[in-house]
Amino acid sequence: MRVVSLVPSLTEAIAVTLPGGLAGATDWCERPAGLDVVRIGGTKNPDTARIAALAPDLVIANEEENRAPDLDALRAAGLAVLVTEVRTVPQALAELERVLRACGAASRPGWLDAAEAAWAAPPRPRRPLTAVVPVWRRPWMVLGRDTFAGDVLARLGVRHLYAAHAERYPRVPLDELNAADPDLVVLPDEPYRFTADDGPEAFPRPACALVSGRHLTWYGPSLAEAPQVLAGALAAALR
Template structure:
């Protein structure tokens, strides 16, 4: 591949308020977050991605053209060092602080911190700018924003619970990206009074009385066989398996999320 000419380093602020000096444009990028890996490829930066995690399944070629450097919470530091990255991109929630601090002592590490759509769009624009793909990122962010602005909202939000885990039951609550997308899709999170990803009991679920129970395909792989388990707890609720990537991946996959949320809205 033909590499772009190097310009003086950029000193940028990441979404955690950290100042990071990044070679411009970066030529050897390690991505520690699946949704941000997909974003880099969508912005035309795939040839510069030299390291990804084992969970970076989109696009399929990511794990074939780049070195797998472990998981999102257990990095192989030797492999990363061998890749000589000039930029590492991570996320506050998906990665672990100790590992990020160890990497930041040696390499430029830019961190995202995302709990709502506006912050996701900001991340897309910033990553595009750092990578020298400012115009493409601006266009992508504008397209995503427009798709959500066109989402119709029901007169009354539908009470819903969004499950991310089983044994113990865990849900997405307030302060999460999933909670923000639920509201934009016309749902009222019945566990919105709780924080982040709490455990809930069957009794709490029954007391919350959601009209819809959404079982995510990730991180726990809910399947059709689990529907009866929740239907027995809440006989009046509609139980659905939903695409967790379209609810929680905050990069280029958001281009598909608004249409997916529209498809989940009850027919008037």
């Protein structure tokens, strides 16, 4: 089966499970390292004509990551498109199994079993924590309602303070973020690449946890190690 993936985390999942199964992937699909496939543009601006020319049996997409007009164009070209929806960890595990079976996997991969086991009893702090979670600056944007990353943090005992916001990724002024007085500010390295020199200086009072965006926002093989990696980063910030 020939597959094109428009979602970096799903690209990794497919490539690890079904070596050689991918015909194409986006420019942002950086894992696994050394992936040698045709590049078809970005997640938000894929080259639909180039994808059609690859004649894949299936295109893998995500309702948040990819734009509906691009997916409609692929369907109009006669291609089968599987669209995933991932807002929680259990949903991620179920969608990963669905995607891999659709791509021809004969059995459930071991890494998916390990991920399910890891999230069955993830590490939690001694007391519940609150956080704000910026995902962009200039302007500042944070996690809002109904996000996969928000669910990941909630399962690790961290409630982000904009979880009930009307928007999924609201723009919030910096002074309001600081006034919210969270226990933690969680700064992932994607989509905005927060670093020790770019982000923490904006938050003088709460502890800042620099975390791996792949472990916070990706749903793929990284799910197996995400609970321990993220819990370690959060604990280190509070020491």
